[in-house]
Amino acid sequence: DAGVIQSPRHEVTEMGQEVTLRCKPISGHDYLFWYRQTMMRGLELLIYFNNNVPIDDSGMPEDRFSAKMPNASFSTLKIQPSEPRDSAVYFCASTTQGAYGYTFGSGTRLTVV
Amino acid sequence: RKEVEQDPGPFNVPEGATVAFNCTYSNSASQSFFWYRQDCRKEPKLLMSVYSSGNEDGRFTAQLNRASQYISLLIRDSKLSDSATYLCVVNNGYGQNFVFGPGTRLSVLP
Numbered sequence: 001d002a003g004v005i006q007s008p009r010h011e012v013t014e015m016g017q018e019v020t021l022r023c024k025p026i027s028g029h030d031y032l033f034w035y036r037q038t039m040m041r042g043l044e045l046l047i048y049f050n051n052n053v054p055i056d057d058s059g060m061p062e063d064r065f066s067a068k069m070p071n072a073s074f075s076t077l078k079i080q081p082s083e084p085r086d087s088a089v090y091f092c093a094s095t096t097q098g099a100y101g102y103t104f105g106s107g108t109r110l111t112v113v
Numbered sequence: 114r115k116e117v118e119q120d121p122g123p124f125n126v127p128e129g130a131t132v133a134f135n136c137t138y139s140n141s142a143s144q145s146f147f148w149y150r151q152d153c154r155k156e157p158k159l160l161m162s163v164y165s166s167g168n169e170d171g172r173f174t175a176q177l178n179r180a181s182q183y184i185s186l187l188i189r190d191s192k193l194s195d196s197a198t199y200l201c202v203v204n205n206g207y208g209q210n211f212v213f214g215p216g217t218r219l220s221v222l223p
Binding site for chain 2: 033035042043045048055056091100101102103104105106107
């Protein structure tokens with residue numbers, strides 16, 4: 001298995017631009033999570049899905065952030081418009097009932113200038 | 114009070130030393146506990162699960178004290194390659210939603 005795949009690995013964008021981050025979970029995993037990590041705040045859960053349905057989006061900072069999971073093998077996290085304070089590493093993770101913990105993707109390092 | 118708290122460190126120890134990390138959690142309904150390891154500029158990776166009876170994996174020993182809502186990780190005979198940030202992870206009492214602690218940074222020095 002290729003693991004959780006995220007793209008792009010790095011993204012540099014200008015303030016105000018739209019940013020789309022992508023994630024492909026491990027096949028058979030029915031839970032998908034989006035996390036953001038910064039030095040100041042550590043790992044923060046943004047949203048998670050179960051069977052493609054958003055279960056908890058209380059961690060989404062504001063309306064500029066949106067996430068979708070159109071099918072079991074793909075999810076996106078969109079920021080529109082982006083701001084410098086959105087600069088962070090965004091991780092996607094997946095798991096399934098009975099599994100031990102999560103498997104994380106390699107992350108997307110986002111820099112908004 | 115934060116849901117999961119850890120001493121941020123850094124812990125700077127010489128090779129061969131024994132080092133212990135502590136973690137406290139606030140949700141008494143939590144059922145699953147893990148330690149993750151995160152190397153610099155890498156994703157977190159599962160190190161080990163934590164069971165009520167305590168468990169050992171080579172040089173690593175994890176223990177859980179439900180009454181005190183406390184988890185520990187002991188690393189014996191530390192190696193240079195153990196240098197990383199160690200994250201305490203607790204589920205929030207339902208589903209598969211886990212809360213990550215802020216992490217404790219370990220540097221093993223030659």
